[in-house]
Amino acid sequence: MDCCIICPEKSSKKGWIPHYSGSKLEKYSDKKFHLLSGGMQRRLVVARAMLSDPEILLLDEPTTGLDPQTRRLVWESIENLKEAGKTVLLTTHYMEEADILCDKIAIIDHGRIIARGTPNELKKMLDKNITIDVTLSPDALQDNIKNDLNNMFGVNYIEMNSNRIRIGVDDDAIVEQVLKSLIMKTKISKINIIRPTLDEVFLHLIGREIR
Numbered sequence: 685m686d687c688c689i690i691c692p693e694k695s696s697k698k699g700w701i702p703h704y705s706g707s708k709l710e711k712y713s714d715k716k717f718h719l720l721s722g723g724m725q726r727r728l729v730v731a732r733a734m735l736s737d738p739e740i741l742l743l744d745e746p747t748t749g750l751d752p753q754t755r756r757l758v759w760e761s762i763e764n765l766k767e768a769g770k771t772v773l774l775t776t777h778y779m780e781e782a783d784i785l786c787d788k789i790a791i792i793d794h795g796r797i798i799a800r801g802t803p804n805e806l807k808k809m810l811d812k813n814i815t816i817d818v819t820l821s822p823d824a825l826q827d828n829i830k831n832d833l834n835n836m837f838g839v840n841y842i843e844m845n846s847n848r849i850r851i852g853v854d855d856d857a858i859v860e861q862v863l864k865s866l867i868m869k870t871k872i873s874k875i876n877i878i879r880p881t882l883d884e885v886f887l888h889l890i891g892r893e894i895r
Contacts, residue, residue: 723754
């Protein structure tokens with residue numbers, strides 16, 4: 685027998701499904717589960733799990749096999765749960781997903797937790813700079829830029845090549861200070877911030893060889 689979406693008219697929980705799923709699902713109430721899109725099925729599963737109003741919800745790889753657009757719809761549902769004050773335990777193989785959704789992360793290898801912390805705390809394990817890649821406008825003044833940046837606390841290196849500057853800094857607070865300084869002193873046409881990723885953390889901890 686196919687599973688159907690059931691929204692009893694008198695149920696006090698009826699409004700929860702659209703609230704937690706991020707979009708209205710009532711219009712699909714007469715549809716069989718297998719006829720829904722993969723993303724809609726996942727969002728329904730999340731919403732259905734909330735009908736008992738649990739304080740803690742476990743989601744086991746909720747976006748595996750979904751296309752990027754549908755995955756983001758599921759992310760929206762999870763964000764709604766967080767905003768409602770629910771605790772969500774999420775397992776995932778997607779490091780980007782963990783970075784976006786999770787306040788705290790535990791990396792598990794062969795059933796053992798080998799690292800835990802906030803996304804930023806884990807990234808700091810790499811001892812790797814945040815890189816500010818700045819392209820100056822053709823008519824930009826470059827006088828004393830390097831000297832001014834060298835005098836800033838938290839700036840680890842500066843590379844200048846024609847109208848391009850690459851600056852390595854310790855953290856986001858220094859990024860803001862560097863950009864404010866550059867904007868005040870010269871004309872900028874492009875800024876790119878390159879941060880360490882959780883993918884790099886994972887490979888650093890687990891290794892690059894396929895097991």
